[in-house]
Amino acid sequence: MKVGIVGLGYRLGYLAHVFTQVRPDFQIVGYVDPDPAGLPSMQERDIGAGRHFSTLEDMLETEKLDLLMVGSPNFCHLEHIRLGLEHGVKIFSEKPVVTDLEQTLELARLLSRFPADQLMVGLVMRYAPLYTELRRAQAEGILGNIASIEAAEHIAPFHGAFFMRDWRRYDKYSGGFLMEKCCHDLDLYNSIVGARPMRVASFGGRRSFTPENMPTNWGANDTEVYFRKPSGWMGTDRVFDSDADIVDSQTALIEYANGASLAFHANSNVADQFRRFCIIGAKGMAEGDFIRGFLRMHDARTSECVIDREFPRSTALSVHYGADEQMAADVYDHVTKGRPLPVSAIDALEAGLLIFMIEQARRTKTVVELGDSWARFDAALASEE
Template sequence: MPSSPQVYLTLVWVIIFVWEDLSLLVLLFLVVVWGLSGLDRIRFGIIGTGARGSHYGFLLSREYREDAEVVALCDSNPIRLRNVREMLGLNAKLFTDYRDLLALDDVDAVIITTPDYTHAEIAIASLEAGKDVLCEKPIATTVKGCREVLDAVKRSDRTFMTGFVLRYNRVFSTIKKMVSEGEIGSLKLVTSIDNRQGADYFRRWHRFRKNSGGLLVHKSCHSLDVINWVVDSEPVRVSAFGGNDVYVPGKWRGERCLTCKWKRECPEYIDLRSPRLSKLYLEPEKFDGYIRDVCVWTSEKDTCDNATVIIEYANGVRATYTLCLFTPYTSRQMSFIGDGGKLEVDEAKRQIILYPNYSSDVKTQKIGEERGGHGGGDMGLINDFLTAIREGKKPLASAEAGSLSVLLGLAAIKSIREGRTIELKEME
């Protein structure tokens, strides 16, 4: 953290004792107060400056000016790095190697938004460098990676947070509260459906399990974490079915959207020439050759575009989770059923309906819109991270929660590939 305010206060009293000119004293007092205002700001380094990293940079530099300062940015692509600094209007130091950023004494905390397979390595190095860490989900893409991150967190005295924004979205925090307070009695059954217009995952690095762990890890970890959080018990076994059935070669076949002759017909066409996407992806492509608009139909891929997962928990609760990446709309829809009633949740509508057993007194609750992204979850996440750093307490979205959701996703993939039920203890 920055220097102690006591140093500045001591300086003030010395000046007051020595000088008697009132105008000078007032001027000096104002200067020192101005200096003190920035002393408790947490200084951030953002590692990874793609869409997610630049969004964090935007929030910190616009919404948290009194609490935080972005002092360093890191990206393996120097063109994107410079573009993002310019887009955000920052005076941050630039690095293409995260180790150089971690060597800075004036970086207190880091946010990791690099491709998933790099998260564990960078998170561990950040903790060992004495930095507080906000790591985007998933915290790792392998069982070994999860174990190593948890071990590093235990060895460290720094704060570690997983980027589970849904825990800070009032739709889901309200559900957690209602179930915990027994409004549907004892929870018995959970159903969850992720409806996604998910073609974008199949034109990016996410389409390979070696990069993302698979979409049941990269994408599903959000909903799986909500289920784990609300059920409040350890998952015991998992059985899953899934495959890639829609994003396969068909009528439209090109190499990339930018040069495709079917761009006016294809429903999944994306135009990288927009100002923001051009700065983030099209211009940086000249350096590393990473193509952001690969054809979703012809691209190689080894992850699923749909899956159904069945989970059994130690407390007897059973859950079904369905991922569909080719729906015409995007929304999480969940139901929580107890022996005293049922809760139905629609994330897009920001609506919760309570159906009590043996009663017609149905109650509908609308949750107001909130700014900042993910239904207010992004800013809630940052608020909790800042508080956890300052007060030295464990954040709501912990490393353990991050690890458990990854293990569930990996167990589901293993079940699909091997055609059998997977005991979670096999994943340890």
């Protein structure tokens, strides 16, 4: 398989390792990036990156690619995806696929002109063994109709500090904190509910990474924590007093078209991080945590525990609960054999649209209705807008 990369950052440098370990004939023949932060890790692992191209157009016109991988900053994805679609190449884009509502509608209009499966999106948690088991049990009827969900993604201070120091600190580049970090989670819960979100409210702000919380005497531990994760393009060494405009904590309340509800909480300065959920249905409930690695399900009428399983937080290849290598294998098989994937570009766009409306609710301090936005989205998919 001949692969090209546009935006060779840390994530795609890591995924290059995963893909080549899972499928040895995965060959990167070229890349486009003026400052490829992911290249050193590939060189350390003796993974070839192929030829450096100055523009994506040059690479697409020179190389006959089987797959284009898009790992550029989020706000660049739309243009890079457009070029790949127009050159007839299969595309794997890192999440989030786009950064605002107008880009969402524009990409929806683009997708209406091309095969539905030409664009894949790296919502890697759809491939996690824990999620696969949860969905299997749900399909067997253990939960019944979903009534409500309580969920959270809480990340450690070293990861929150990275957001304050990287290009992701600007909403205009990343799409915001929930878009950059939690689009996985909201996509998962959309899929579990099985209906579109129709009404949202949200609250949040900067409460941890602020000047008054800066250590007065920086020690070795502070340096190790707040600079553990390297920043890339537009990086800064300012953690607590950077020019970031993203929030570091946020809550969202979501009501779905079928009456189910979701309460979601995210925080980027949590000492003992977790990524957990409690899903309550008419017939049973499911509790789990991707980081702490468990899934328990109980029958509502008998209180009997019907599933009690543990899952790995990481594996030899995966930092995402065993999901990265499964995603690599499935994407490869999709490109080479046409096998279906558990998540689509439309799923990714729908999760993104939800997050845009959550951000609107936070900024305006109002309850936001999504009906008009869905109508515009559907019209764009049908090329009617």
